[in-house]
Amino acid sequence: MINIVLFEPEIAGNTANIVRSCNLTKSNLHLIRPFGFIFDEKHMGRGGLDYWEGTNIVIHDSFEDFMESVEEGANVFLSTTHTNKFYTDVEYKDGDYILFGSESKGVYDYIHERLDNHAIKIPIREDSDRSLNLANSVNIVLYEAMRQLNFKGMR
Numbered sequence: 001m002i003n004i005v006l007f008e009p010e011i012a013g014n015t016a017n018i019v020r021s022c023n024l025t026k027s028n029l030h031l032i033r034p035f036g037f038i039f040d041e042k043h044m045g046r047g048g049l050d051y052w053e054g055t056n057i058v059i060h061d062s063f064e065d066f067m068e069s070v071e072e073g074a075n076v077f078l079s080t081t082h083t084n085k086f087y088t089d090v091e092y093k094d095g096d097y098i099l100f101g102s103e104s105k106g107v108y109d110y111i112h113e114r115l116d117n118h119a120i121k122i123p124i125r126e127d128s129d130r131s132l133n134l135a136n137s138v139n140i141v142l143y144e145a146m147r148q149l150n151f152k153g154m155r
Contacts, residue, residue: 002145003028005099007107010036017135023051032060071095083119092145103134
């Protein structure tokens with residue numbers, strides 16, 4: 001199973017859509033506070049619908065709290081635009097974590113420094129300073145990891 005990690009997510013709809021993806025892939029979802037929204041079904045919109053139940057969601061108070069919870073031997077990959085290594089250039093294994101930054105600010109420099117050796121990116125056109133939507137980015141990388149794990153437990 002893959003662990004998806006959202007660092008200080010800001011947009012409820014993105015998080016709700018990621019809940020749905022995690023549910024359908026049996027992936028764990030880790031959320032690192034603070035959130036830019038109220039975290040309950042009412043405020044999260046229709047994106048998660050009835051996928052909340054059956055999705056393992058773990059909430060962490062800080063990046064440090066999250067890192068203390070990481071299973072021994074697991075990799076923590078950082079999805080970022082600040083690296084040369086593509087998300088397809090790494091080997092994912094069962095239990096790995098893939099961390100995504102907040103929609104407007106990504107992650108702090110100290111997190112980049114700590115996870116620099118495991119930074120990955122989704123390629124975009126060279127002349128753009130923009131990035132993909134968070135929910136779309138999660139799905140791209142998540143499904144590559146699932147492919148590498150032979151879509152274990154999926155039909």
